[in-house]
Amino acid sequence: MNRIQDYFERISLSKFIIYLVLIAWASTTILPLLWITNNSFRTTADIVNQPFAFPDSFNLVNYREARTRINVLNSYKNSIIMSGTTVVLVLLLGGMAAYVLARFEFKGKAVIDTLLVIGLMIPAFVTVVPVYELLISLDLVNTYLALILPHTAGNLVFATMLLTAYMSSLSKEIEEAALLDGANRWQIFRLVFVPMSRPVFATVGIFTFLWSYNDLFSALIYVPQQRVQPVTVLLSQVSTQYGTDLGLQATAVVVTVIPVLIVYLILQQQIIKGLTQGAVKG
Amino acid sequence: MIFFFLLPALLMIAIFLFYPILRSLYKTLFIAVHNINPRYVGLNNYYKLLSDPVVLIATKNTFILMGAAIVFQVGLGIVLALLVDMIRFGKKFFRTVFFFPIVMSAASLALLFRLIYNYDSGLLNSLLEYFGYQPVLWLDAGKALLMVMIPTIWQYVGFYFVIILTALTKIPDNLYEVADLEGATNFQRIIKITLPLIFEDIKVVLVLVITGVLRVFDFVWLITRGGPFDSSQVLGTYMYSTVFQRRLFGYGSTIAVFIIILGIVITAVTRKILGKRSVMIN
Numbered sequence: 220m221n222r223i224q225d226y227f228e229r230i231s232l233s234k235f236i237i238y239l240v241l242i243a244w245a246s247t248t249i250l251p252l253l254w255i256t257n258n259s260f261r262t263t264a265d266i267v268n269q270p271f272a273f274p275d276s277f278n279l280v281n282y283r284e285a286r287t288r289i290n291v292l293n294s295y296k297n298s299i300i301m302s303g304t305t306v307v308l309v310l311l312l313g314g315m316a317a318y319v320l321a322r323f324e325f326k327g328k329a330v331i332d333t334l335l336v337i338g339l340m341i342p343a344f345v346t347v348v349p350v351y352e353l354l355i356s357l358d359l360v361n362t363y364l365a366l367i368l369p370h371t372a373g374n375l376v377f378a379t380m381l382l383t384a385y386m387s388s389l390s391k392e393i394e395e396a397a398l399l400d401g402a403n404r405w406q407i408f409r410l411v412f413v414p415m416s417r418p419v420f421a422t423v424g425i426f427t428f429l430w431s432y433n434d435l436f437s438a439l440i441y442v443p444q445q446r447v448q449p450v451t452v453l454l455s456q457v458s459t460q461y462g463t464d465l466g467l468q469a470t471a472v473v474v475t476v477i478p479v480l481i482v483y484l485i486l487q488q489q490i491i492k493g494l495t496q497g498a499v500k501g
Numbered sequence: 502m503i504f505f506f507l508l509p510a511l512l513m514i515a516i517f518l519f520y521p522i523l524r525s526l527y528k529t530l531f532i533a534v535h536n537i538n539p540r541y542v543g544l545n546n547y548y549k550l551l552s553d554p555v556v557l558i559a560t561k562n563t564f565i566l567m568g569a570a571i572v573f574q575v576g577l578g579i580v581l582a583l584l585v586d587m588i589r590f591g592k593k594f595f596r597t598v599f600f601f602p603i604v605m606s607a608a609s610l611a612l613l614f615r616l617i618y619n620y621d622s623g624l625l626n627s628l629l630e631y632f633g634y635q636p637v638l639w640l641d642a643g644k645a646l647l648m649v650m651i652p653t654i655w656q657y658v659g660f661y662f663v664i665i666l667t668a669l670t671k672i673p674d675n676l677y678e679v680a681d682l683e684g685a686t687n688f689q690r691i692i693k694i695t696l697p698l699i700f701e702d703i704k705v706v707l708v709l710v711i712t713g714v715l716r717v718f719d720f721v722w723l724i725t726r727g728g729p730f731d732s733s734q735v736l737g738t739y740m741y742s743t744v745f746q747r748r749l750f751g752y753g754s755t756i757a758v759f760i761i762i763l764g765i766v767i768t769a770v771t772r773k774i775l776g777k778r779s780v781m782i783n
Contacts, residue, residue: 233687234588237584237587237588238588238591240580240581240584241581241584241585241588241591241595244577244581244599244658245594245595245598245599247655248598248599248601248602248659249598249601251613251617251624252601252613254624255613255616258616266622267621267622270622270624270627270630270631271627271631312509312510312513313510315506315507315509315510316506316507316509316510316511318506319503319504319506319507320507323503325503331507331511334514334519335514338514338518338519340764340765340768341518341522341761342715342716342760342761342764343716344716344736344737344740344741344756344757344760344761345521345522345525345757345758345760345761346517346518346521346522346525347521347744347757348521348524348525348528348744348750348753348754348757349520349521349524349525349528350517350521352524352536353516353521368513368517369517371513371517372513372514372516372517372518373517373518375510375513375514376514376518379510404502404503404506408506429604432606433605433606433607433608435606435607435608435718435719435722435723436718436719436737436741439741439745440745450606450608450609451606451608451719452608454606454608454609454611454612454723455608455722455723457612458611458612458615458723465616465619465621465622468612468615468616469616471609471612472609472612472613472616475606475608475609476605476609479604479605479606480601480604480605483600483601483604484597487597487600490604491596491600491663494603494604494660495660495663495664495667
């Protein structure tokens with residue numbers, strides 16, 4: 220009897236410790252967000268006087284400032300236009316290239332395969348100066364294209380490889396039937412390959428969007444101007460220009476993090492799958 | 502006809518990835534302040550690089566970060582995954598919450614951490630004062646590197662956690678049943694069954710962690726700008742400030758080339774140690 224009791228106590232004790240550790244780590248991802256959300260409803264003076272107090276009332280002054288003084292909505296618009304276009308271009312160009320690489324044998328294919336593998340290893344640090352020169356000479360700096368083009372190229376290599384791998388695994392029966400019916404290459408691509416590859420397109424799309432949306436390095440260089448800057452660049456400026464305005468800074472974090480969190484909670488499965496597969500499969 | 506499908510992708514990759522690499526290599530042979538009137542200097546930029554104390558600090562910091570990332574990102578990823586695999590209730594909750602920081606941009610999180618480290622009313626100093634201690638200057642030269650390493654490492658723990666957890670769920674239950682019959686303890690189960698079975702996945706994670714370190718930029722740039730006195734400088738931030746603040750385009754390109762060479766060496770060594778099956782990401 221005693222031994223059985225011991226056994227259960229040990230189990231519950233180890234379970235208790237396990238949950239303690241897991242909750243401790245979860246706290247590091249949750250508590251800072253709660254702290255900063257709380258502060259976003261308070262003025263800087265309140266924050267300095269009483270760091271851990273709750274707001275007296277839902278003070279929206281910081282949110283008004285975020286809209287008028289740092290124009291968060293404009294940056295959101297810029298981010299969504301640039302990252303959205305990048306996704307569309309990556310899926311279109313990558314899909315077309317993958318279709319050819321998955322289905323045709325031709326001279327120079329081995330060279331292209333090798334170039335793709337090399338292309339995967341090129342970090343933005345090395346391309347940034349020449350691309351910047353190029354964009355200046357084309358008069359594109361501080362336009363949407365200045366970020367869309369390099370982002371598209373940066374994600375295209377990886378997208379093409381992932382899409383090629385998937386398309387090569389598709390059965391050939393349907394496209395052969397379509398060929399017999401007189402469909403041309405473009406129709407086969409659009410009506411057979413694109414619909415059948417939808418899961419990888421989703422994975423690549425999610426990966427590309429989040430990568431592009433979260434990128435700071437290229438954005439700082441190609442689109443720094445307020446009119447066209449994405450959310451990440453805006454955040455980097457808030458910290459230098461409004462360094463003493465703790466309330467406004469807290470609000471800037473909240474308004475840029477919460478929408479992403481909501482999208483994440485809705486599309487959780489696909490996002491986790493997209494990001495981890497994206498990295499692991501490469 | 503099929504080249505029409507391939508051409509747009511190849512053009513993008515050629516213009517924005519391969520041409521810039523060659524152009525960067527060429528630029529390392531010049532002194533080009535503000536990118537005007539470049540003056541040919543042969544290999545002088547490379548000599549300068551080898552005797553540049555900041556390059557030494559940045560390289561050293563990159564390796565320190567790599568060591569810490571291996572220990573904490575891989576270590577915590579494995580531990581948390583093993584623990585979540587053992588529990589019955591809350592699995593999904595912890596998976597969701599641990600993955601939070603990955604979908605948020607480093608720019609938002611960096612601003613969050615600046616507020617945590619802030620001298621006046623930052624989270625840490627507020628806590629210290631609450632318990633009756635003196636506030637601490639968190640971002641001084643002695644601690645700055647540690648303070649930027651914490652969020653850099655913390656952000657991606659959940660990412661590797663998910664990869665390991667996915668691997669764990671693929672282990673068939675009957676292996677554990679046998680172990681139970683043999684009277685194995687939890688610890689023996691983990692050492693003898695679980696870890697060997699997920700070893701390939703751990704290797705993948707290691708490669709991702711090691712190659713990821715060379716791309717670190719956001720947190721360092723936004724929290725400390727590499728300072729004070731270059732104490733928290735990494736190669737990415739040093740390259741950025743050399744080109745876009747000191748406007749030394751030739752020397753900045755040399756640092757970029759150094760980053761690529763270091764990347765190739767590190768990847769080769771990692772492959773040698775871990776075996777051939779390894780991956781890269783963009």
